Amino acid sequence: MKSRVLLGVTGGIAAYKTPWLVRLLVESGMDVHVVMTRAATQFVTPLTLATVSGNRVEHDMWEKPFEPQIEHITLADQADVAVIAPATANIIGKIASGIADDLLTTMFMAVTCPALICPSMNVNMFRNPVVQRNLNRLRELGYHVLDPASGYLACGWVGEGRLPEPECIVEEIRGLLAPRDLEGENVLVTAGPTEEPLDPVRFLTNRSSGKMGVAVATRALARGAHVTLVAGPINIPVPQGLKHVPVRTAQEMHDRVMEVSSRMSVIIKAAAVADFRPAVESADKIKKEFAEPHIPLAPNPDILKALGARKRPDQILVGFAAETGDAVENGRKKLVSKNLDLLVVNDVTRPGAGFDYDTNIARFLHRSGLEEEFEIMPKRKVADLILDRVRDLRKNLKTGGER
Numbered sequence: 001m002k003s004r005v006l007l008g009v010t011g012g013i014a015a016y017k018t019p020w021l022v023r024l025l026v027e028s029g030m031d032v033h034v035v036m037t038r039a040a041t042q043f044v045t046p047l048t049l050a051t052v053s054g055n056r057v058e059h060d061m062w063e064k065p066f067e068p069q070i071e072h073i074t075l076a077d078q079a080d081v082a083v084i085a086p087a088t089a090n091i092i093g094k095i096a097s098g099i100a101d102d103l104l105t106t107m108f109m110a111v112t113c114p115a116l117i118c119p120s121m122n123v124n125m126f127r128n129p130v131v132q133r134n135l136n137r138l139r140e141l142g143y144h145v146l147d148p149a150s151g152y153l154a155c156g157w158v159g160e161g162r163l164p165e166p167e168c169i170v171e172e173i174r175g176l177l178a179p180r181d182l183e184g185e186n187v188l189v190t191a192g193p194t195e196e197p198l199d200p201v202r203f204l205t206n207r208s209s210g211k212m213g214v215a216v217a218t219r220a221l222a223r224g225a226h227v228t229l230v231a232g233p234i235n236i237p238v239p240q241g242l243k244h245v246p247v248r249t250a251q252e253m254h255d256r257v258m259e260v261s262s263r264m265s266v267i268i269k270a271a272a273v274a275d276f277r278p279a280v281e282s283a284d285k286i287k288k289e290f291a292e293p294h295i296p297l298a299p300n301p302d303i304l305k306a307l308g309a310r311k312r313p314d315q316i317l318v319g320f321a322a323e324t325g326d327a328v329e330n331g332r333k334k335l336v337s338k339n340l341d342l343l344v345v346n347d348v349t350r351p352g353a354g355f356d357y358d359t360n361i362a363r364f365l366h367r368s369g370l371e372e373e374f375e376i377m378p379k380r381k382v383a384d385l386i387l388d389r390v391r392d393l394r395k396n397l398k399t400g401g402e403r
Contacts, residue, residue, distance in 0.1 A: 032054075097134075
């Protein structure tokens with residue numbers, strides 16, 4: 001049976017992307033029903049969206065006043081997932097405030113299925129504290145918010161506010177339709193870089209953004225797990241509903257992880273932890289007069305190795321390896337030496353892989369010897385593939401099979 005997608009379209013310039021979004025959803029085997037605001041019809045016609053969806057497009061609450069069914073309740077009841085793309089500041093504010101004054105907002109008040117909001121607007125509108133408050137309110141209420149992309153905007157500004165590409169929205173919808181197959185799992189995810197202080201104004205770090213780890217935590221939460229995220233300094237939103245433990249240094253991450261690891265059934269170690277720290281932190285700023293300062297380094301604790309050494313038979317441990325050179329061979333050694341069930345290897349020299357990208361190119365190394373190589377894909381998709389493997393490992397452990 002096809003999944004039924006209820007797609008709300010509002011009056012933003014990004015509405016021009018919706019015919020392609022609808023086409024991709026239909027090609028993915030979904031039954032798409034579009035509801036438009038009056039303003040949205042100024043950017044793309046109902047006829048266009050009806051043609052690509054194969055279904056009637058609704059946009060007027062009063063068009064069929066004598067129908068025996070109440071249109072907005074019927075639409076809401078039958079949806080498996082509800083989406084608004086693009087979502088303007090106006091529609092975000094209305095839903096956050098409980099206003100229902102047209103077909104789309106009235107319908108959204110009645111949905112009980114997962115609901116996804118895809119903001120799209122001018123960068124200054126998006127950064128407006130009122131808009132951010134409304135988005136946070138929606139997250140608190142259980143709505144899923146897909147953060148906008150950054151880039152050149154139709155208004156001429158450059159910054160966040162672009163509607164994500166339709167392919168990204170489709171992946172998000174697929175994720176929301178996925179079964180809650182991780183219920184009962186307590187999942188610990190680490191993410192982001194660490195910062196190792198050199199003096200009061202400087203530190204050693206790396207280019208990790210935390211996007212991969214946050215993607216794993218987000219998808220694990222959506223799939224029903226109880227999630228704890230221990231993250232170094234990151235500047236990306238963390239979803240509501242999980243426990244977020246912010247840390248700064250590798251030692252702090254080690255201590256927080258070890259405090260909770262015994263209570264976890266799955267540990268996914270995606271953080272890029274600094275291998276070394278300055279042996280001595282200067283109390284004062286190191287002056288430029290020291291043209292060639294000597295900075296001795298000391299090793300940081302190996303968190304993944306420590307986790308592998310204390311891993312329980314029923315615990316699943318997943319690691320990441322950001323490698324250069326012979327990435328796969330280095331990964332195979334790491335898989336064994338750190339007692340992992342699965343290692344995700346990234347060759348960070350490849351375009352589109354590694355730090356601060358929205359995509360990744362992953363190779364999975366399994367304890368069993370199986371190796372899987374994937375093409376470039378969004379980090380959200382990599383996260384779901386990792387969690388698919390975790391689910392399969394759990395099934396094997398429950399039936400007495402090998403890892």
